[in-house]
Amino acid sequence: xxxxxxxxxxxxxxxxxxxxxxxxxxxxxxxxxxxxxxxxxxxxxxxxxxxxxxxxxxxxxxxxxxxxxxxxxxxxxxxxxxxxxxxxxxxxxxxxxxxxxxxxxxxxxxxxxxxxxxxxxxxxxxxxxxxxxxxxxxxxxxxxxxxxxxxxxxxxxxxxxxxxxxxxxxxxxxxxxxxxxxxxxxxxxxxxxxxxxxx
Numbered sequence: 001x002x003x004x005x006x007x008x009x010x011x012x013x014x015x016x017x018x019x020x021x022x023x024x025x026x027x028x029x030x031x032x033x034x035x036x037x038x039x040x041x042x043x044x045x046x047x048x049x050x051x052x053x054x055x056x057x058x059x060x061x062x063x064x065x066x067x068x069x070x071x072x073x074x075x076x077x078x079x080x081x082x083x084x085x086x087x088x089x090x091x092x093x094x095x096x097x098x099x100x101x102x103x104x105x106x107x108x109x110x111x112x113x114x115x116x117x118x119x120x121x122x123x124x125x126x127x128x129x130x131x132x133x134x135x136x137x138x139x140x141x142x143x144x145x146x147x148x149x150x151x152x153x154x155x156x157x158x159x160x161x162x163x164x165x166x167x168x169x170x171x172x173x174x175x176x177x178x179x180x181x182x183x184x185x186x187x188x189x190x191x192x193x194x195x196x197x198x199x
Contacts, residue, residue: 012140027107
């Protein structure tokens, strides 16, 4: 249970289902409930497939490309930082993504399973093993499904002002996580080159 919790929490923070919720509602507000339910299923299937494939092939892809995990942290953190800053600064959004693809992109990836989640799972794989990491990932996807499925209730509770405020706070937290990823990536890169020079 301890291993599961230690693996579950980082993925929960990286996935940030509640923070993604206002974006999901903005992308699907013009759709009927039946269509929104289909999009939820499509987005979670996409997120699961992308996360699982990357979990098994991520290290191999890194080795083939000569990319370090620290490089991925810097790149992923930079992308997240740009996305979060854009969301914080801009006043309004005009989302009109085709309904037949919005579940896969951008909701499934990169919003649910994005650079932060992928990087986190690769790191957790070394620490907690494959079974615990996948279990934690699936548990977080189930939580995301519950949150998205009840998006209407949550939106009604928060109200428009509350949803927008929560979205900004979530974006600020995402920016902080992005900076942390870049910082850790830089430190790990420096440490790697120092160790190579020492050898």
